[in-house]
Amino acid sequence: MARRKVTKARKALLIELESMIGNECYNANIQNWGPGGVFEGEGREFRYPITFRDEEGRKVKKRSIDGDMSGDTVLGGYYAFGANELHIMNGLNRVLDYLEREYQLKI
Template sequence: MTNPINAKRVKLLADLEYLVGNNCYNPKIQNYGAHGIYQGEGRSIRYPLTVLDGENEPKKSRGKASVADAKELSTGYYAFGVNRLHIIKALDEVLRHLEDNHGLKL
């Protein structure tokens, strides 16, 4: 995100990221309930968002991203091994596309 963003947009980006991050599924997790009863394979998980703090140190979060620091939030990514999906930047690009091409007003 190259342009400064307002608090409303930051909150929207954090909300959208939370929705995306809650839609991760691992089919290989073995689920056992009370008393060791097998409940089938697979489980939905919250994919952790990683942000870089002021010292460029990564911080992972499985909860809703903090909107207190827009610059920190803008570094948010999902780590897939050595690859990164810059989810906050991607969501901001989606919003900008919707604003520029489809009349979305924020």
Template sequence: MCRAYYQWKTAGVIMSSKQVPKDILAAIRKYTEDYWDDDADMVQHTVDEEIAAYIALQAVEFGAAASVRQKIIDGAAEATESWQERLAIVEGEVAAFRELQQDFDQVPPALIRKLKAETAREHPADYGSQRDAVVSGVNTYLHTEEVKAQIGPISELLVKMEQIIGNECYNSKIQNYGPGGVWQGEGRSFRYPVKFLDGDEVVKRWSVYDIPPEVLITGRYQFGSNELSIFRALAKVVEMIEREYGVRLADAKPKAKSKA
């Protein structure tokens, strides 16, 4: 239940229904009577809470959101008749607007401006949704940077390791035919494809190269309804070797190929 029985004092006088305009008070009573019908106790209880919420709403400090005060209030009024619900909406929107003004020190300013502009177009009068979208974008950026830092230095190693594993697939049921349709027996080795998640797109590759670390780590083998996250597993193997054997593979350089 949203904020029961508020008491707000002005010059030492407890605010009451006398501070609520008559048309607002009449609307509150009609709204509660329509909702509770003939339950007099609940009608009076809800009227008291609605009055308290109305009074509390008048005292909300908008602060940084003062410039959009009327837009927030109008949006809450369009959403619901209940003053308790309007109060909750307004407080949430004011908090969200305030959070949108904060500095995101770990994120490039240009990206923050881009995220704010995009979400403002998508949710022009919903600061809660704007805040959530910006925070989601920031978290995605930070996660991507973390993956780049962890996987980037070993990405070449992971690709070479996966290539060895992927080329070790064999299907004994494949029928082999040569020139002229001559049957050459059963069974064939083949390179198993890797599926990557690139944004919202699933990409299947038989040759893995020039893939960003944040996409590379999503690489998986699909076996019917089963999946093997091959690159994530290989990254864990590298991590285990470094941790348990004291070998820093991320800093290791491949041996130069000897000239013939």
């Protein structure tokens, strides 16, 4: 199936949804030390970086997505887990396709 052009509204929704997911990371092994070396407990939430490829094909990690990126660039965003990649933006786009088709979602 040919990929259709990503509308401005769809791109904005994809960026918002990815931000929700990317901000849900937690590492229980991080130790938190406060002022004066006071231990404040274990575990910390963090924003997982999303990786894109620039025009030259180089990997670029970001902690937020620039709304000025092209739709195709946005759809190429992925989370890198060592040698593995989770193509989060393409996955979210497929979820939106499903919701539009099965539940008549209007974006």
